[in-house]
Amino acid sequence: MDFVAALQDLTTDRLRERGSLKWTVPGPDQLGAFVAESDLPMAPVIRAALDDALDRGLTGYLPPATSEVAEAACADFQRSRFGWQVGAEQVHLLPDVLAALSFSASFIFDTRLPIVLPTPAYMPFLDLPGVLGRPLRTVPMERVSGRYSLDPERLGQALAGGGLLVLVNPHNPTGQVATRAELLQIADVVERTGSVVFCDEIHSPLVYYGSRHIPYASLDDRTAAHSVTAVSASKGWNLPGLACAQLILGSREQRRRWDEAPMVARHGTSPLGAVAAAAAYSPSGVDHLDQAIAYLQSGRDLFAQAVATRMPHVGYTPPAATYIHWLDLGGTDMSAAELTERSGVLGTDGTDCGATGFMRLTLATTHAVIADAADRLAVALSR
Ligand SMILES: Cc1ncc(COP(=O)(O)O)c(C=O)c1O
Known part of the structure; x- marks a missing residue:
């Protein structure tokens, strides 16, 4: 099965069944975005x-x-x-x-x-x-x-x-x-x-x-x-x-x-x-990496589009590398802890990175999960 097809079949239930850290720490209604682990397929x-x-x-x-x-x-x-x-x-x-x-x-x-x-x-x-x-x-x-x-x-x-x-x-x-x-x-x-x-x-x-x-x-x-x-x-x-x-x-x-x-x-x-x-x-291995980069880059673009259109008070520069996203919550009235609580998206509080008022998200996952995370964040921020 090719790279993208393998990801289209990957439902949240199947991801949870894998038992990885990022999918077992969150509760059943939450999404894990706190650890730099990837859901993308392993290189054959x-x-x-x-x-x-x-x-x-x-x-x-x-x-x-x-x-x-x-x-x-x-x-x-x-x-x-x-x-x-x-x-x-x-x-x-x-x-x-x-x-x-x-x-x-x-x-x-x-x-x-x-x-x-x-x-x-x-x-x-x-x-x-x-x-x-x-x-x-x-x-x-x-x-x-x-x-x-x-x-x-x-x-x-x-x-x-x-x-x-x-x-x-x-x-x-x-x-x-x-x-x-x-x-x-x-x-x-x-x-x-x-x-x-x-x-x-x-x-x-x-x-x-x-x-x-x-x-x-x-x-x-x-x-x-x-x-x-x-x-x-x-x-x-x-x-x-x-x-x-x-x-x-x-x-x-x-x-x-x-x-x-x-x-x-x-x-x-x-x-x-x-x-x-x-x-x-x-x-x-490098061919596989290039496919992963292309997929992660389009996932990044999808997330960036959602931030630009649905989270106007969040400060955000799309990453030029990595699947780590850094959100400035200074223009919102929400702390990282509140946003996590309300959205169910488990990110890292910027305070733990030495910068209060920010949230770090790792989004090495399917485009469907990225869209879900963006939606949850946008809804939580608009309340
Ligand atoms: C910048 C950076 N350094 C080091 C690490 C940890 O890597 P390792 O597991 O090889 O210690 C990470 C993991 O996310 C990282 O992002």
């Missing part, structure tokens, strides 16, 4: 690779040969998709992107550096520095004509004396894709303050037509030397439960630190995740 090449791995009993610890195949596939994808000349020897596997940040903060970069985070932000990034026992400095982004940007002066103040900047691009929750000029401006501040960057590019596979993802480390020699980059097939191909992210290291020095880090800190990637990631980054 990933399914076949997983079936084969299970047939071979690959449920133990990660064998080096399996790891190497995933590392090479990740490097190939970065080269062919984004023109970033990554070698397989630069890629290292870790269970997830949060583990990659913990690892980088603890073993790659100077452990005395404060962690600097632009807000609004992906919620766990606000808590992780505390868990690591590290100071957190947040930098509120400025919003001009619907576009968020980092003011170089404010960023410079937060990074004064050196800091570890967490740079998420494409951005969660705004769905923005940074331009070359924006990235270069950040790079200048990072260099001037003697800082380093953890680039979270987990959403880079999901960039819509009309925008282009530029890996930060690919900009120039400075950014390659002062950053590490975490990527994963977990969002583009919906594989977060399989626990395999990739940390791409720039310099030889960083790779030496990887080699010298304790085994326990480099451990825990699932062999099934590595098999799935290698299949995701293969040519047929």
Whole structure:
């Protein structure tokens, strides 16, 4: 069955029967839009690779040969998709992107550096520095004509004396894709303050037509030397439960630190995740991704149309990447909690992202569910 036909058959009842997190936490009259999980079909090449791995009993610890195949596939994808000349020897596997940040903060970069985070932000990034026992400095982004940007002066103040900047691009929750000029401006501040960057590019596979993802480390020699980059097939191909992210290291020095880090800190990637990631980054995995992008983009357009015509007091810029939508409720008289309560659409309160008065929705689902969510929100806001 082709991609779109498979989605047309997918009723809400069938989605609930699947038992995923986003469909089991909401009550029977609610819709889940709080977690970055996707309802889109799994790529057949990933399914076949997983079936084969299970047939071979690959449920133990990660064998080096399996790891190497995933590392090479990740490097190939970065080269062919984004023109970033990554070698397989630069890629290292870790269970997830949060583990990659913990690892980088603890073993790659100077452990005395404060962690600097632009807000609004992906919620766990606000808590992780505390868990690591590290100071957190947040930098509120400025919003001009619907576009968020980092003011170089404010960023410079937060990074004064050196800091570890967490740079998420494409951005969660705004769905923005940074331009070359924006990235270069950040790079200048990072260099001037003697800082380093953890680039979270987990959403880079999901960039819509009309925008282009530029890996930060690919900009120039400075950014390659002062950053590490975490990527994963977990969002583009919906594989977060399989626990395999990739940390791409720039310099030889960083790779030496990887080699010298304790085994326990480099451990825990699932062999099934590595098999799935290698299949995701293969040519047929990428074909599937392109179909997913086309479908998600038309779902985004459908939602954007509904906001424009039926929710005139909501501030909204359609995402240029990701299925994450960021609604400014400042012009309405409703908080995110009230809107959730009245609409039955379970989103994330912007307060949890460091920005009160906003609501974050993840809409990686069928067009029918997106239309239903938009309708519920419009009705709740018009009461
Ligand atoms: C920007 C961003 N970073 C990291 C993650 C978490 O990824 P992982 O499950 O690989 O830690 C997410 C998940 O939604 C995300 O949106």
